Amino acid sequence: MEKNKVVTLEDRIPKIREMRKQKANRRLVLSLSLFFILLSFIIYSQSSLSKVSSISVQGHQYVELETIIKVSEIKEGTSSFFQVKKADVESRIEELQEIKSATVNKELPNNIHIDIEEYKRIAYILNNGTYTPVIENGDILSSSTIDILPHDAALMIGWNNKVKVDEFINELMKLPESVIYAISEAHFTPNETDPNHITLFMNDGFEVSGTIRNFSSKMASYPSIIAQLDPEQKGVINIEVGVFFKPYDVELDGDEVEDEG
Structure with a gap:
């Protein structure tokens, strides 16, 4: 019978080194990616882009647009986009007597969309x-x-x-x-x-x-x-x-x- 080929330690070392190098490269890429993502977020949060630039409202017929926006407590140019909590905004709008439901959607980089359903x-x-x-x-x-x-x-x-x-x-x-x-x-x-x-x-x-x-x-x-x-x-x-x-x-x-x- 043919004897099994024996792999010596010297033969294994280059492969182990290559695997370690690839693993280190992946860690470096991941670390750099996280760093740039964090850096981008910091730059974004400190810039005017992080402020809500537009609020659109659809579905309202009887309740005035100004009333809905006022109750939402979202202010263009000053409210932080990431600090706008959809559930809280929806709850405030639905407190209006004529509103049956409100759905808030956030669209990057800084747009807010509100869909309204009024009681008939x-x-x-x-x-x-x-x-x-x-x-x-x-x-x-x-x-x-x-x-x-x-x-x-x-x-x-x-x-x-x-x-x-x-x-x-x-x-x-x-x-x-x-x-x-x-x-x-x-x-x-x-x-x-x-x-x-x-x-x-x-x-x-x-x-x-x-x-x-x-x-x-x-x-x-x-x-x-x-x-x-x-x-x-x-x-x-x-x-x-x-x-x-x-x-x-x-x-x-x-x-x-x-x-x-």
Whole structure:
């Protein structure tokens, strides 16, 4: 049998030296890299580049840009980019009553991007010529009244009773968005037989006679109700007890409509 070749110590020494040299070179490269990274960071932190140069905000419709930036507590030209804590900024912005969520993104070298999601407005309460917004979580924005007639949600007219306002909004919030935004006007029209009576005027031209109590459970069936009616024949859909329809130009009792809800 052939004898195994024996590697002498003299043969191994050059290889060991080469491995040690390569390892030392790697350590040197790593040390130099860390040094230059640290040096670059120090230079960056001491220069104007470390200050926030721009703040962009997207997604806001009702809350003013200046308000969002002020609440964020980020200041262009003075705030340190690395000291801006995203979670803290998001939390401060979300304290605004109209803000549903805020997302902050930092983009090197010194730009801040803020994405805003506002609560949707589901109604406006008309009072003394001004309109007070009601948002989807049920809050009434008493400090955000407007003077111009809004067109993005229903008008609540004649609602002078705070208790009834709260009851109606609570019912309104339970409805699908498609039904909420199908309402043009919601009038509080109490009478001798029903102190909770309401009259709705819909965007499609129909009128709805109802009551606040259990309003959402009955009004949720509105799409299936109008699907059974002639869209050219407008009238009053009564949902107070059962569901029946009375055309505007007919004096007789209205046709009953089957409630599929």
